[in-house]
Amino acid sequence: MENIDKNRVIIFDTTLRDGEQALQQSLNHKQKLQIALMLEQLGVDVIEAGFPISSPGDFEAVKLIGENLKRAVPCGLSRAVDKDIDAVRDALKNCERYRIHTFIATSDIHVQDKLRKSFDDICEMAKAAVMRARNYTDDVEFSCEDAGRTPIDHLCRMVETAIKAGARTVNIPDTVGYTIPSEFGNIIKTLFERVPNIDDAIISVHCHNDLGMATGNSLVAVQNGARQVEVCVNGLGERAGNCSLEEVAMALRTRSQYFGGLYTNIVPTNIARASQMVAGICNEKVPPHKAIVGSNAFAHSSGIHQDGVLKNRNTYEIITPESVGFKENNLHMTARSGRHMIKSRLNALGYSDDTFNLDEVYRRFLELADRKGEVFDYDLEALLFFTHDMQEQTQFALENLNVMCGGKGVIPTASVKMTIGSETITESGTGDGPVDAVFNCIKRLTNIECKLLDYNLSATSEGMNAQGQVDVVVLYNGRKYYGRGLSTDVIESSALAFVHACNSIYRAQIIEKEKEQGQAPHGEGFIGKDTVAQP
Ligand code: KIV
Ligand code: ZN
Numbered sequence: 001m002e003n004i005d006k007n008r009v010i011i012f013d014t015t016l017r018d019g020e021q022a023l024q025q026s027l028n029h030k031q032k033l034q035i036a037l038m039l040e041q042l043g044v045d046v047i048e049a050g051f052p053i054s055s056p057g058d059f060e061a062v063k064l065i066g067e068n069l070k071r072a073v074p075c076g077l078s079r080a081v082d083k084d085i086d087a088v089r090d091a092l093k094n095c096e097r098y099r100i101h102t103f104i105a106t107s108d109i110h111v112q113d114k115l116r117k118s119f120d121d122i123c124e125m126a127k128a129a130v131m132r133a134r135n136y137t138d139d140v141e142f143s144c145e146d147a148g149r150t151p152i153d154h155l156c157r158m159v160e161t162a163i164k165a166g167a168r169t170v171n172i173p174d175t176v177g178y179t180i181p182s183e184f185g186n187i188i189k190t191l192f193e194r195v196p197n198i199d200d201a202i203i204s205v206h207c208h209n210d211l212g213m214a215t216g217n218s219l220v221a222v223q224n225g226a227r228q229v230e231v232c233v234n235g236l237g238e239r240a241g242n243c244s245l246e247e248v249a250m251a252l253r254t255r256s257q258y259f260g261g262l263y264t265n266i267v268p269t270n271i272a273r274a275s276q277m278v279a280g281i282c283n284e285k286v287p288p289h290k291a292i293v294g295s296n297a298f299a300h301s302s303g304i305h306q307d308g309v310l311k312n313r314n315t316y317e318i319i320t321p322e323s324v325g326f327k328e329n330n331l332h333m334t335a336r337s338g339r340h341m342i343k344s345r346l347n348a349l350g351y352s353d354d355t356f357n358l359d360e361v362y363r364r365f366l367e368l369a370d371r372k373g374e375v376f377d378y379d380l381e382a383l384l385f386f387t388h389d390m391q392e393q394t395q396f397a398l399e400n401l402n403v404m405c406g407g408k409g410v411i412p413t414a415s416v417k418m419t420i421g422s423e424t425i426t427e428s429g430t431g432d433g434p435v436d437a438v439f440n441c442i443k444r445l446t447n448i449e450c451k452l453l454d455y456n457l458s459a460t461s462e463g464m465n466a467q468g469q470v471d472v473v474v475l476y477n478g479r480k481y482y483g484r485g486l487s488t489d490v491i492e493s494s495a496l497a498f499v500h501a502c503n504s505i506y507r508a509q510i511i512e513k514e515k516e517q518g519q520a521p522h523g524e525g526f527i528g529k530d531t532v533a534q535p
Contacts, residue, residue, distance in 0.1 A: 004202070009252060009264050010228040012204060013039050013245060014048040015278060016065070017077055019236030021051070023282055024454065025473055025482030028504075029061035031281045034355070034384075036065040039233070040072045041350050042274045043265040044245075046099060046228075051077040053087040062091040066098060073139065075099035080129035089136040100133040102126075103143035103171075106150040106158050119154055123161050130165035142167035143206065148174035148184065155187070156194045163195070169202045169228060174217055177210025177240060184213075185220035192225045204228035207243045209235060214243035219251055222262055233278040234286050234293060246271045246292040246324070254319055272325035273350060280382060283456070283471045283484070292324055333380065335369035346384070349377060356384055368467075368488075379467055382486055395506045396420055396446050398499050403434040403491055416441035416495065435494045442495065446502045450476040457490060470497040476505045 004010070016032050027035075032049065039047050049065040050058040066074040076091055078084030080102050092098035104126050105115060111122055126142060133140040142162035147155055159170050172191070174184060188205070192198055205221040205228070207214040218229045235244030249266035252259055275293035279286045288296040298321040300309050308315035321327075333345065339362050346356060364383050369375050375383075397419040405412040414437035415428040427445045431437030435455075443449055454473035468490040472483045481504045485496025 004227070006227075007261050007263060008227070009222055009248075009262050010045045010202065010204075011043070011245065011249065011264050011266055012046040012048065012075070012228050012230045013044040013232065014206070014230050014242065015039065015232040015236055015245075016061075017048040017050050018206075018230075018238060018242050019232040019278075019282070022236060022238045022241070023284065025283075025480055026057060027061075027281065029057065029064050032061045033064055033068060035233075035278060035281060036069065036072075037352075037355060038270075038274055038277050038350060040069055041267070042245075042270045043267045044072050045265060046073045046075050048075045048077060048101060048230075052091040053078060053084040059087060059091050062088070066092045066095040069095075073097055073099050075101050075141070078102045078129075078133075080104040080125045082132060085129060085133050085136070088133075093136070097139065098137055099139040099141055099169075100137055101141040101143065101171075102129045102133055103145050103173075104129070105145035105175075106154055107146035107148075108151065108154075109149065110146045123158060126158060127161050127165040130162055130167045134166035138168065140167050141169040141171055141204065143171035143173055143204075145173055146175040147172040148176065148179040148187070152187065152190055152194075156191060159191055159201075160195045160197055163197045163201045167201055169204050171204040171206050171228070171230065172221070172226070173206035173230075174208060174214075175206075177208035177214060179207075179213065179217060180211070181213060181216040181220040184217040185224045188221045188224040188226050202227050204230060205243075206230035208238060209240040209242065212240070214241070215247040215251065218243045218248055219259075222252075223259065233274050234284065234290065236278070236282065236284060244291070246275060250292050250319060250324065268323055269325040270350065272321075277381060285458075292319075297321075298326065333365070333369065333375040335366055337365075337369070342380070345377070345380060349381065351384065382467070382469070396442075396499050396502050398492075398495050399424060401438060401441075401492065401495055403437060405434040405437075412437045414438045414441050416445060418442070418445045418499070420445060434491055438491060438495045439498050442498050442502065446499075446506070448476065448502045448505050450474040450481070450501070450505060453480065455494075457493070468493045470494045472497045472501055474498075474501045474505075479508070481505050481508070 016035060020027055036047050036049060049062040052059040052062045062076045074092055074095055076088035078088050078100060085100060085102060088100045104122055105111060111117060111119055130140055130142050144150060144155060144158050162170050203226045205218050205226045207217040229243060229248050231245035231248055232242040233245050235241040249264050252262050252264055253268060272293060275286060286293050288294045291297060300306050300316055305316045339358060342362055342365055343358055361384060365375060368383060399417040399419055401414060401416045403414045411430050412434045413430050414434060415426060416438055417426040425445055427441045429437055429440040431440050451474060452472060453475050456471045458469050467486050467488055470485045470493040474481050481501045483497040483501030485493040485500060487493040487496060
């Protein structure tokens with residue numbers, strides 16, 4: 001086994017797998033790559049990039065992330081079945097180092113009612129899966145799904161079996177967030193007491209937050225010997241979410257003495273940006289009261305508290321906002337700012353030169369600055385995601401639009417001009433409101449008759465001239481597609497979001513056609529996100 005300092009707690013991030021599977025809409029592979037590169041800068045040790053067998057998109061994303069990580073270990077998830085394990089290997093085989101994470105449920109309710117097998121069968125499947133994965137890579141992790149509700153004798157037997165078969169990391173998930181810290185700590189302690197080969201693997205934990213115990217359970221686990229914690233940025237994840245990366249990292253850091261010197265490789269000053277980026281890309285706002293990264297996490301409201309903080313910050317602040325990377329932005333980015341300023345701002349935000357196209361970003365920055373005046377960091381980052389997205393949006397592009405609405409008896413009417421392939425066409429139409437009228441025009445222009453399921457408008461920066469971000473989810477041929485638009489004009493943001501979704505539908509149609517003709521990568525064997533029960 002690799003020699004790891006016994007006080008180091010490995011941070012295994014599953015924002016792109018457990019976190020992503022809980023989102024309303026899937027992320028595209030460029031968005032995933034952007035998050036993965038940021039996680040690497042944050043100091044995450046292992047990045048679970050996806051579940052390759054679940055869809056061609058996930059397969060490609062895991063592959064792309066594996067090819068681009070320099071330090072963090074890329075990992076893909078698989079059920080304990082051959083084709084899943086082979087899909088992870090296929091996605092990551094070109095990486096110098098990679099991890100296969102295979103899992104099977106071990107609790108009575110899952111074994112009997114979900115898998116309809118005996119525990120002996122499950123042990124055999126786990127053993128075979130780990131051995132198959134070990135043929136491909138030394139770095140194999142095995143998870144006992146629903147370990148929190150697994151009878152301890154069964155759990156001990158399963159952990160011993162997995163380690164004997166070659167698992168280097170054995171994960172003990174509290175899949176349904178059922179356990180209480182003292183109870184979960186005891187499970188980990190018992191494993192260390194009773195599993196004879198336990199020192200041959202790293203014990204990991206993966207706690208869900210259904211009862212709000214995820215961070216507490218993870219911390220008590222490390223006090224009892226676990227040395228890997230599985231986390232998501234902002235605590236994203238199935239249902240109530242996973243253990244939050246920032247909470248574990250900052251608890252271990254802030255209370256280092258209490259935890260006997262345990263530490264992680266997380267760079268605390270990158271936490272705020274990671275949180276904001278994940279919130280922005282995933283369109284999952286951070287609750288204001290969220291520990292460490294919420295907008296209220298460092299705000300002091302009551303007079304007594306304010307008085308105390310003014311006299312000595314430590315009276316009511318156990319960590320400073322600066323220590324997790326919240327800082328005043330003193331740089332004013334306006335239309336007078338040069339390319340160099342934008343480049344150095346992006347670099348300061350953690351983007352290396354090879355992750356963006358400066359010409360394109362700068363062109364779009366000037367367009368925005370002309371319309372908006374001052375551009376903020378958050379705008380710039382949003383612009384960067386759009387530069388990435390734009391590279392994919394080749395079929396449909398919005399040229400301009402006009403709307404007429406308001407007043408009694410006026411029927412909202414829109415006229416939309418778009419480039420469709422190499423043609424530029426204009427279409428007019430009416431609707432229940434100006435946005436509906438615009439969407440009706442776009443549907444006719446693109447010939448994509450999709451149904452709007454969700455529409456969300458939010459401001460991505462402060463002040464009167466903030467940019468309005470529109471996120472839409474549409475349904476087309478039984479599948480959901482996501483689109484986002486950003487502009488200082490909310491009708492334009494809406495149109496851009498709808499066009500974005502239409503481009504995704506268009507690309508999906510092309511992939512479908514290629515699959516039918518046998519050209520798409522791994523056209524066969526995918527289980528499909530809509531049809532498989534995600535872990
Ligand atoms: O919650 C869970 O049990 C999981 C496993 C796949 C690790 O996500
Ligand atoms: Zn999980």
